[in-house]
Amino acid sequence: MRRGPFRAGAFRSPLHEPRTTVVLGRWLGGALLVCFLTGLASHVLQDPPGWLVDHLPPRPADGYRVTQGLHVISGIAAIPLTGAKLWTVYPRLFEWPPARSVLHALERLGIAVLVAALLLELFTGLLNTLQWYPWLFPFRQTHFWLGWLATGGLLVHIAAKAPTIAAHWWRRAVPALAGRRAFLTSVTAAVGVVTLTTAGQTVPWLRRSDLLAPRRPDVGELGLPVNRTAAQAGTVTVPADWQLHVDGPRPYRLTLDELARLPQTEAELPIACVEGWSASARWTGVRIADLLARAGAPAGSAVRVTSLEADGPYRVMEMPAQYADDPLTLLALRVNGQVLTADHGYPARIIAPNRPGVLQTKWVVRIEVI
Template identity: 55%
Template sequence: MKLPEPPSEQSFPSPLHHPRVATVLGRWLGVAIAICFLTGLLSHFAQVTPGWLTIPTRPASLYRVTQGLHVLSGIVSVPLLLAKLWTVYPKLFAKLPWPPSKQALATALERASILVLVSALALELFIGFLNTLQWYPWPFPFKETHYALAWIIIGALLVHLAVKLPLISTHWRRTSADRTPIPQHPVDSLPPAITGLSRRGLFRTVAGAGTLVGIASIGQSVPAFGPVAVLAPRKPNIGPQGLPVNRTAKDAGVAAVNADWRFTVTGPSPLSYSLDQLRALPQNRSDLPIACVEGWSQGARWEGIRIRDLLRLCGAPEGSPLRVVSMEKGGFYATSELPPQFAEDPLTLLALRLNGSDLDLDHGFPARLIAPNRPGVFQTKWVHRLEVLR
């Protein structure tokens, strides 16, 4: 009995596997990856700031916008990546030229770059999505791995683009040949619903899928879409005092605050206050969002004492950085560093009240930090000490 011939690239005659289709979908995916990469860099540098970079405090909601875009572009990349892979998968059955030649080397390099690109991108999107759920079923650190994978993706993408540049250039613009309907190949085994899908129909389907998952998730950072945000792990206005909670007081090991609680500032002239004494100091208001790395954000009204006023009271030199110390028991963010530009910004508060009432314990009672354009993990809760570092 004669065995059937193995499939080849010619075994997939659908016009939806045409290089023009792959180029268009590649453009869309490339834009999504670029936005995700650039906003991800901003988020990483906001958390791990290199010495040559100064993070600005304004616009006050900048991190809210960029991190929302980061998560949104990552989610939208999923249907784009699946559509792109479906369009080009017949290339997997193309035979390498033989004997070895420059063309064979270029083809092998292309396939290797695609393997690295697809593997890294799939893993990046997978762990990124699980991060929005705050679920980490792996032994490696998320932040460092996520950052390293981003650079691997960009490197593999550049190699892939360099190899495919002639083909991309040929099909970048729509030609008269693309406007002419391509007759469907008679494949009796395929149902009409598949063989009848046009290129334009495929583009509309993919664009619709990307738009749908975007709308179903963006509600975690855009409250207007909250009611339809079925893919959003958090709704921005649900939680104590109308604000979500990532880490509760119980999770942080913080119990109810005793009457002998004191807030201290270590500096040239150390300060110590009870909660009532803090409330007696001049109070200020800041309308600032909480924006978390998981992509959700929510604006709120905060009231408390300006950090720069506390620095003046303790005689700290101008431009002093601070360490903010929480009552949290352990954890990566039990302390945070507050650079001088944030300490001096008039919007940065030691907040005592949220949305018109005293802080809920899960929101950091009796006092927490709130500052403009900072990741939520650095808006330290349950603050009991500020340390002037110089």
């Protein structure tokens, strides 16, 4: 009955051994740890629990750019590392007997859950960088919980394999093996190539090598890419009588010309998107704090911002008080010295420090003190 991959000696490569697996596991564990922690940071900034809302920091201004860039870079680097590590251990799938005891069966089941969660997490995350969603489930929530499932499964797996890991952690503790160094060097080169050819969408000094990333952050209208166009958002035209509604103790309205005549502030701020790309630009507009002060808003007021967008999960955005009070948070009218285009949020959009791009609301029509 033991034929094909189930026969004794079916896998002859000496690299299917613990030391190679442990080395790759260290590298993969580091990448997954960075990916998990930065993913938590992204989730908290987009959908913070109530007790944390008032403690989210608006500085450093490019904080989200760094954390989300690291999230996508480490996630992409984890793909070849995962493939290499699974290659070193996949003969164990065909070991005989399949389960030697109840505990052994439970261990194998746990590994199956871990591998499935990890592969689905990396696969959906990679497609998210392409903005391609060929599935029916919500990406962000599924990605979040898969991250917890994969990380929990990984910790349990490390605990179960701790004796083996300890025995093969140090190079001097195991004999040298022909081909091990060449294999690990090849994996390192593969990780380096995919990182160098995709990280340029976040890291400016790697932009020239940005060959495989889905975006060049310096290409697009007004020198910036666009994730969601006006046509996609259902805001192709802006009403001729557009006015900004500011609701507070002393509500008022402003036309675009009246907004342009108010004191203008210029700030260098990045747009950083969940897909991993980011780009800095010079934004010009009116400080949100000044608009709120004119409306008689009490100190420490949060705001609710409403877009002309016809539909979408971020059509209405709430901004905690610490962002609304920050002098870098603007209702922007211009970018890089030019009037906003429709795809960039004309007539007015939000730009704030250390916030995900989905919360930098475009096509603003109302700002409400809450």
